Amino acid sequence: MGDFQTHEHDVLVIGAGGAGLRAAIEAAGDCSVGLVCKSLLGKAHTVMAEGGVAAAMANVDERDGWETHFADTMRGGQYLNNPMMAELHAKEAPARVHELEEWGALFDRTRDGRILQRNFGGHAYPRLAHVGDRTGLEMIRTLQDHGIHQGLEVYMECTVIELLKDGDRVVGAFGYDRERGRFRLFKAKSIVLATGGVGRAFKVTSNSWEYTGDGHSLAYHAGADLLDMEFIQFHPTGMVWPPSVRGILVTEGVRGEGGILTNSEGKRFMFDDIPELYKDSTADTPEEGWRYVTGDKEARRPPELLTRDHVARCILKEVSEGRGSPHGGAFLDIAWIKEKFANSEEHIKKKLPSMYHQFKQLANLDITKEPMEVGPTTHYVMGGVRVDAETQMSTVSGLFAAGEVAAGLHGANRLGGNSLSDLLVFGKRAGEYAAKFAQENGGGKIDDAEVDALAKAALEPLERDGDGENPYEIQRELQEMMQDKVGIIREDGLMKEAIDDIAKLAERATQATAHGNREYNPGWHTALDLKCLLTVSEASARAALERRESRGAQTRNDFPDKDPDDWGQHNLLLRKGADGAMEVDKVPVVPQTEQQKKIIEDNQ
Ligand SMILES: Cc1cc2nc3c(=O)[nH]c(=O)nc-3n(C[C@H](O)[C@H](O)[C@H](O)COP(=O)(O)OP(=O)(O)OC[C@H]3O[C@@H](n4cnc5c(N)ncnc54)[C@H](O)[C@@H]3O)c2cc1C
Numbered sequence: 001m002g003d004f005q006t007h008e009h010d011v012l013v014i015g016a017g018g019a020g021l022r023a024a025i026e027a028a029g030d031c032s033v034g035l036v037c038k039s040l041l042g043k044a045h046t047v048m049a050e051g052g053v054a055a056a057m058a059n060v061d062e063r064d065g066w067e068t069h070f071a072d073t074m075r076g077g078q079y080l081n082n083p084m085m086a087e088l089h090a091k092e093a094p095a096r097v098h099e100l101e102e103w104g105a106l107f108d109r110t111r112d113g114r115i116l117q118r119n120f121g122g123h124a125y126p127r128l129a130h131v132g133d134r135t136g137l138e139m140i141r142t143l144q145d146h147g148i149h150q151g152l153e154v155y156m157e158c159t160v161i162e163l164l165k166d167g168d169r170v171v172g173a174f175g176y177d178r179e180r181g182r183f184r185l186f187k188a189k190s191i192v193l194a195t196g197g198v199g200r201a202f203k204v205t206s207n208s209w210e211y212t213g214d215g216h217s218l219a220y221h222a223g224a225d226l227l228d229m230e231f232i233q234f235h236p237t238g239m240v241w242p243p244s245v246r247g248i249l250v251t252e253g254v255r256g257e258g259g260i261l262t263n264s265e266g267k268r269f270m271f272d273d274i275p276e277l278y279k280d281s282t283a284d285t286p287e288e289g290w291r292y293v294t295g296d297k298e299a300r301r302p303p304e305l306l307t308r309d310h311v312a313r314c315i316l317k318e319v320s321e322g323r324g325s326p327h328g329g330a331f332l333d334i335a336w337i338k339e340k341f342a343n344s345e346e347h348i349k350k351k352l353p354s355m356y357h358q359f360k361q362l363a364n365l366d367i368t369k370e371p372m373e374v375g376p377t378t379h380y381v382m383g384g385v386r387v388d389a390e391t392q393m394s395t396v397s398g399l400f401a402a403g404e405v406a407a408g409l410h411g412a413n414r415l416g417g418n419s420l421s422d423l424l425v426f427g428k429r430a431g432e433y434a435a436k437f438a439q440e441n442g443g444g445k446i447d448d449a450e451v452d453a454l455a456k457a458a459l460e461p462l463e464r465d466g467d468g469e470n471p472y473e474i475q476r477e478l479q480e481m482m483q484d485k486v487g488i489i490r491e492d493g494l495m496k497e498a499i500d501d502i503a504k505l506a507e508r509a510t511q512a513t514a515h516g517n518r519e520y521n522p523g524w525h526t527a528l529d530l531k532c533l534l535t536v537s538e539a540s541a542r543a544a545l546e547r548r549e550s551r552g553a554q555t556r557n558d559f560p561d562k563d564p565d566d567w568g569q570h571n572l573l574l575r576k577g578a579d580g581a582m583e584v585d586k587v588p589v590v591p592q593t594e595q596q597k598k599i600i601e602d603n604q
Pocket residue numbers: 014015016017018019020036037038039043044045046047048049050051052053054135136158159160161175194195196197206207208210214215249379380402403404405416417418419420421423
């Protein structure tokens with residue numbers, strides 16, 4: 001075998017966002033843990049999270065409890081969620097948040113000194129623990145601080161490109177360090193994938209350069225099942241102007257603090273379309289909506305706080321019917337609260353400091369005085385690696401997944417704030433069970449010839465003649481194509497075209513060429529990312545084509561209604577067939593227990 005830097009650990013965690021750090025902390029008790037991340041430690045996606053972490057601590061409204069959080073999560077996910085994951089998540093989130101506090105996280109406070117919680121879409125009560133609109137930063141800082149004291153070995157700026165197996169079980173991973181371009185071989189008894197999302201498969205996204213679906217693709221090619229890949233969340237409020245910042249997130253916290261959506265005619269259009277499922281829990285008048293966001297427990301939530309899928313569709317409808325904002329979105333107005341508060345400017349700056357600076361610096365707009373222009377942006381993937389609810393082990397032995405890369409908790413649509421709590425709850429579980437697996441199983445055998453072949457294949461883009469394909473061009477075409485053909489509104493013909501396009505782009509990707517040498521070479525890195533982007537794009541397109549209904553994040557022109565009897569009872573599973581082609585399988589949803597059914601009924 002080639003002379004690769006080799007590292008050996010009981011547990012290898014791939015990804016150092018919230019899920020990876022929490023898993024690594026948990027596993028570190030009795031095991032040696034390696035933590036690999038593509039960028040610098042602390043720069044994961046989690047750091048960008050703004051609005052907060054959902055946990056039914058009932059600090060602001062004593063009526064809240066795990067049952068309501070569970071029921072809200074199931075309803076938000078349109079009942080395609082794994083109910084056991086939703087139950088564990090709702091039950092364990094408060095303890096995970098308190099634990100963060102014990103490790104040093106400083107949350108905003110209620111007057112009597114408890115963790116403050118704010119309103120968010122789809123949550124019945126104020127439930128999001130937060131630190132202004134910089135919650136992710138506080139969370140990652142705390143986990144990182146705590147984590148490095150547990151003796152984790154961190155490999156920064158290292159990209160894993162393949163999982164290694166011995167028979168049916170994972171035994172290691174192969175990657176390269178981005179700075180010097182040297183290969184690294186990791187041997188491990190168990191592996192936790194915590195690689196985040198897939199947003200970079202689309203042109204307009206809130207996701208950063210790292211989110212190329214690596215974990216999804218690594219798991220799939222190692223033989224694991226993927227689930228629910230049709231459900232890509234388009235967050236309703238991304239920046240739309242200027243073009244250079246299109247897609248950057250505008251937190252739901254703006255609407256949680258009273259922000260309203262209006263069209264070019266100045267109309268607050270969200271009152272026009274309230275889904276049946278939410279009729280009873282939505283305010284009838286703007287006045288009632290305002291009372292809700294300012295804490296009146298008798299009031300119902302304003303329609304701006306309906307679920308993300310619905311709000312995104314309503315904005316698109318305004319645009320397509322000619323009532324959009326000048327740059328193809330809608331207006332999001334928080335400045336209007338000056339009618340209610342004498343000190344509204346200070347209030348907005350205190351509650352939404354990042355949003356204030358983001359618009360001031362990137363769009364030269366003062367959100368305390370003027371409305372923002374917003375439109376949908378690719379934000380989150382509900383689909384991912386199929387895992388066991390309790391242990392987070394995938395269908396491949398020794399391979400675990402947690403956080404955005406895993407599927408099951410969110411069903412057809414994720415509620416805001418439920419990702420940060422997902423990372424903590426299931427990150428901890430993944431770490432615990434990965435450590436257990438490592439303790440109960442010896443190390444497997446690495447196939448040296450396989451590793452040599454992987455290294456050779458990875459170097460091919462650098463060794464082709466200069467006239468091969470430009471990886472950036474393939475990436476750009478893929479992103480535009482996915483945006484146009486597998487975006488927010490979908491239909492049969494376009495998705496079939498998308499699948500053909502992906503096959504052609506995959507063919508071209510085999511000829512991707514990178515100039516220069518191995519030392520920090522982004523062209524080479526992009527050439528290697530293409531496999532992941534193409535894999536997750538194909539998975540999303542195939543699943544979206546198969547699901548012939550509109551539900552949650554999936555909206556189809558040709559099947560505009562829900563199909564409760566058939567599709568409402570099924571998830572879609574994707575796996576690599578024996579011939580290497582992607583197979584799509586319809587599988588029954590995980591059934592709810594009698595107790596879960598009752599909780600859902602009681603919380604309608
Ligand atoms: C702007 C923004 C605001 C958000 N606000 C909220 C919010 O308020 N509340 C909420 O609940 N959710 C929010 N979300 C969603 C939430 O932040 C993410 O879903 C969550 O942080 C994902 O965490 P993770 O641990 O799964 O992965 P990430 O934090 O995405 O971390 C992934 C890690 O994997 C590493 N990695 C990826 N591929 C590889 C590879 N091949 N090899 C090695 N390492 C790899 C990366 O370097 C990184 O360290 C927001 C998202 C965005 C973009």
